Amino acid sequence: MSTTFWIIIAAAIATYLTRIGGHLVISRFENIHPRVEAGLNAVPAAVLTTLVAPEMLNAGPAEWAALVVTALVSLRGGLMPMFLAGAAVLIAARQFVG
Amino acid sequence: MTTDAISESSAKSDFWQGVRLSMPVVVASAPFAVLFGALAVEQGFSVLEAFLMSALVFGGASQMVGIQLFGQHVAPWLIVLSIFAVNFRHVLYSAGIGRRIAHWPLIQKALGYFILTDPQFAVAEARAQSGQTVGFAWYLGLGLPVYVLWIVESALGAVFGKLIPDTHALGIDFLLPIYFLGLVLGFRKRPLWLPVVVASAVGSIIAYKTVGSPWHVSIGAVTGILLAVILPPRHSGVEARP
Numbered sequence: 293m294s295t296t297f298w299i300i301i302a303a304a305i306a307t308y309l310t311r312i313g314g315h316l317v318i319s320r321f322e323n324i325h326p327r328v329e330a331g332l333n334a335v336p337a338a339v340l341t342t343l344v345a346p347e348m349l350n351a352g353p354a355e356w357a358a359l360v361v362t363a364l365v366s367l368r369g370g371l372m373p374m375f376l377a378g379a380a381v382l383i384a385a386r387q388f389v390g
Numbered sequence: 391m392t393t394d395a396i397s398e399s400s401a402k403s404d405f406w407q408g409v410r411l412s413m414p415v416v417v418a419s420a421p422f423a424v425l426f427g428a429l430a431v432e433q434g435f436s437v438l439e440a441f442l443m444s445a446l447v448f449g450g451a452s453q454m455v456g457i458q459l460f461g462q463h464v465a466p467w468l469i470v471l472s473i474f475a476v477n478f479r480h481v482l483y484s485a486g487i488g489r490r491i492a493h494w495p496l497i498q499k500a501l502g503y504f505i506l507t508d509p510q511f512a513v514a515e516a517r518a519q520s521g522q523t524v525g526f527a528w529y530l531g532l533g534l535p536v537y538v539l540w541i542v543e544s545a546l547g548a549v550f551g552k553l554i555p556d557t558h559a560l561g562i563d564f565l566l567p568i569y570f571l572g573l574v575l576g577f578r579k580r581p582l583w584l585p586v587v588v589a590s591a592v593g594s595i596i597a598y599k600t601v602g603s604p605w606h607v608s609i610g611a612v613t614g615i616l617l618a619v620i621l622p623p624r625h626s627g628v629e630a631r632p
Contacts, residue, residue: 296439299466303456304446306474312503314484330626331619332478334586338614339475340451340574341587342594342607343458347567349595355564362568366575372418374575378568382561 354385401527408531415509415536422450423540425565427547429454432562433461437548444544448537449507451573452476458566462603472607483511490514490524498526505533581627582618590614 351359362378369377423444430440435457447453452473459469483506491502510533514524577583594610601609618626 294439295466296435296460297442299456299460299469300439300443300446302466302470303443303452303473306470307447307449307452307477307480308504310474310477310480311484311506312500314481314486315488315503317481317485326623326626326628327619329628330582330621330623331615332482333580333626333628334582334615334618335475335478335611337574337577337580337583337586338590338611338618339455339472339607340570340577341590341614342610343455343570344567344574345591345594345610346598346603346606347564349598351564354561355567358561358564358568359571362571363575366572366578371572371576372421374572375565375569378572379561379565382564382568383559386559386561 352389354382354389357385358382401525404525404528405531408528408533409535411513412532412535415513415532416539418509419450419536419540420543422454422569423543424547424550425569426450426453426457427544427549428551429547429562429566430457430544431548431551433457435460435548437545437552440548441541441545444541447473448505448540449473449477449480450540454566454569459607464603464607468608475611479508480506483508487511487514487524490518491526491529493523494526502526502529502533505537507533507536510536582621582625585621586614586618589617 347355348359358378358381361381362374365374365377426444427437427440430443430453431437435443443453443456447456455476456469456473459472464472484503487502487506491499494502510529513532514529517528518524574587590610590613593613594606597609598606
């Protein structure tokens with residue numbers, strides 16, 4: 293079995309634990325410490341930001357244009373319009389600046 | 391009609407009511423499933439592996455994170471940990487939905503938690519709050535079409551992804567950062583969002599320049615989370631309890 297296969301299996305188990313774990317754990321503890329809760333609330337934004345920020349260091353004009361448009365559309369639209377607008381700008385800009 | 395026949399026919403109509411409610415979710419998630427398949431192949435997955443990941447993990451954002459890190463040759467344990475971190479929000483859904491499905495048999499519960507995604511939680515919770523019971527047939531009708539099509543479309547995306555000749559011109563390599571930026575911005579109404587994002591961005595960029603990839607992900611994430619933990623909880627909109 294390949295490493296990729298085992299990564300997928302482990303990721304599947306880890307994911308299932310998050311889906312069943314809240315019920316198993318949180319229903320047992322009446323109180324979560326406020327600081328733990330604050331930390332948990334910060335998890336999605338903190339993790340996802342680290343996947344974008346370093347990419348900005350290597351970004352050229354086409355990539356920057358796409359990110360700016362994505363951010364602007366986000367003020368109005370949902371995830372899908374935001375993504376499609378950013379992708380459209382990126383593809384269009386790459387035809388000119390490569 | 392016997393009681394069995396009555397409950398069977400009502401379960402059937404509950405199922406189809408769930409299926410109708412699943413349609414917007416099916417439509418909205420389709421492009422991401424295809425995109426996941428195409429990107430997974432681009433990052434070195436086989437079609438079978440892309441299919442398997444969709445079938446077993448069934449969590450869009452976390453799958454995207456996984457293949458992005460996989461493409462950067464990040465250590466396997468860190469890939470799994472990152473997927474776990476992105477999916478951690480399900481803990482809260484799980485705690486919430488547990489009250490609604492407490493009457494289900496164990497096997498049905500085990501299956502129900504497996505297909506507990508963001509929209510599944512949102513729609514089921516809305517039904518419960520309107521005073522209706524969340525039955526297994528209805529819940530399955532809501533989740534099953536999303537699950538089946540997610541897998542099929544991922545495989546199609548993977549097959550199609552192999553046929554894309556010039557991935558750079560189509561921007562395939564930069565679609566994930568755009569998608570993640572979209573996800574980050576989607577959380578912008580949360581308390582303390584901007585300080586956490588700035589802290590994580592600065593932390594990850596410094597780590598990227600000094601320690602290097604893949605550590606910038608965990609170091610950056612810990613920077614942002616620590617900020618939220620260290621600041622007084624009221625800044626995070628969390629009530630201090632006695």
